[in-house]
Amino acid sequence: MELGDARRVRRLIKLVEDLAAAPTGSIPLASGGWAETKAAYRLLDNEALDWREMLEVHTRRTVERMQGQPVVLCIQDTTELDFTSQPGIAGLGRLSYDAQHGLYVHPTLAVTPAGMALGVLDAWMWARGPKERPAVKESTRWVEGYGIVADLAETVPDIRLVYVADREGDLRALMDTAARRGCPADWLIRSQHDRNTADGDKLWDRLARSEALGEVEFALPAAPGRPARVVRQTLYRDAVTLPARKGAPAVTATAILAREEQPPTGQQAVAWRLLTNREADTLEAVVELIDGYRRRWLAEIFFQDFEIGLPGGSPATRHSGAAGTGLGHLPHHRLAHPASGHLGAALPESTL
Numbered sequence: 061m062e063l064g065d066a067r068r069v070r071r072l073i074k075l076v077e078d079l080a081a082a083p084t085g086s087i088p089l090a091s092g093g094w095a096e097t098k099a100a101y102r103l104l105d106n107e108a109l110d111w112r113e114m115l116e117v118h119t120r121r122t123v124e125r126m127q128g129q130p131v132v133l134c135i136q137d138t139t140e141l142d143f144t145s146q147p148g149i150a151g152l153g154r155l156s157y158d159a160q161h162g163l164y165v166h167p168t169l170a171v172t173p174a175g176m177a178l179g180v181l182d183a184w185m186w187a188r189g190p191k192e193r194p195a196v197k198e199s200t201r202w203v204e205g206y207g208i209v210a211d212l213a214e215t216v217p218d219i220r221l222v223y224v225a226d227r228e229g230d231l232r233a234l235m236d237t238a239a240r241r242g243c244p245a246d247w248l249i250r251s252q253h254d255r256n257t258a259d260g261d262k263l264w265d266r267l268a269r270s271e272a273l274g275e276v277e278f279a280l281p282a283a284p285g286r287p288a289r290v291v292r293q294t295l296y297r298d299a300v301t302l303p304a305r306k307g308a309p310a311v312t313a314t315a316i317l318a319r320e321e322q323p324p325t326g327q328q329a330v331a332w333r334l335l336t337n338r339e340a341d342t343l344e345a346v347v348e349l350i351d352g353y354r355r356r357w358l359a360e361i362f363f364q365d366f367e368i369g370l371p372g373g374s375p376a377t378r379h380s381g382a383a384g385t386g387l388g389h390l391p392h393h394r395l396a397h398p399a400s401g402h403l404g405a406a407l408p409e410s411t412l
Contacts (some may be wrong), residue, residue, distance in 0.1 A: 134224065230335070251330055293319055297314060317333050
């Protein structure tokens with residue numbers, strides 16, 4: 061980075077090293093002394109240092125680490141940085157409740173299908189404006205995020221990039237953008253809208269009427285009010301076409317339903333509806349896509365460990381999709397074909 065002074069560059073390197081050694085600690089804790097802490101804050105207050113330029117340097121390294129990977133998952137989601145306990149900070153906005161204030165961060169985390177994090181490719185960070193004067197259309201972050209991943213995909217043709225999003229990313233504008241560009245990057249989205257299909261029926265009804273393709277089994281970890289247990293989902297898939305609309309072509313997609321048919325008494329069934337541009341005609345192909353979606357669990361870990369230190373300590377971080385996702389542990393899942401009911405061999409364990 062060009063910071064106008066070699067001493068600033070050395071200070072930045074020292075600060076990054078200190079924070080890397082204590083990733084969940086505040087700046088005072090990571091710096092290890094008052095003089096180092098004061099120097100760190102002086103650097104952060106310097107207008108020559110811009111977080112976007114820092115991220116750009118990191119992004120270049122992330123792309124280098126992607127080389128040699130046949131598939132890279134580009135996982136997006138949003139977290140809140142809650143500074144309510146630290147009044148007097150300028151430039152913050154409201155959070156989920158008007159009494160809270162802080163910032164929103166929406167990064168793109170690059171992860172291998174085996175679960176190894178490669179780095180951050182992109183990020184939005186913004187302060188939400190008053191309700192009567194919204195500063196930005198926040199859904200734009202999902203569409204622009206896909207565009208950035210698609211731009212990168214065109215520069216790394218030997219790597220298949222898969223854009224992975226939760227229900228907030230279920231936007232027709234995102235799918236239309238991908239279709240117009242010929243899907244240089246794949247997309248895999250958890251569906252929240254029961255859309256009309258080109259055949260005139262509803263997406264979810266059509267999916268529920270499809271023939272079961274097989275089953276998948278995985279361990280769901282314990283959570284507050286929920287014991288650890290094994291989840292066994294039945295898998296359904298169907299090829300669907302979403303109708304063309306003004307200025308946008310029809311979208312051809314694969315719809316997937318992973319549904320727990322018999323949850324334990326008193327426990328909520330774990331069920332996901334997914335949409336993707338990828339064709340998935342076999343059980344193995346559907347399971348690969350489900351595994352890709354479940355890698356979003358790594359983004360939750362990323363957000364839980366992501367803290368920014370300030371003089372009063374670190375803010376609370378709150379991942380917008382953490383509660384109730386039911387993603388479970390990724391290792392030790394097994395396949396079963398409906399014809400035989402026989403559980404196949406365990407797939408290789410994930411690297412987390």
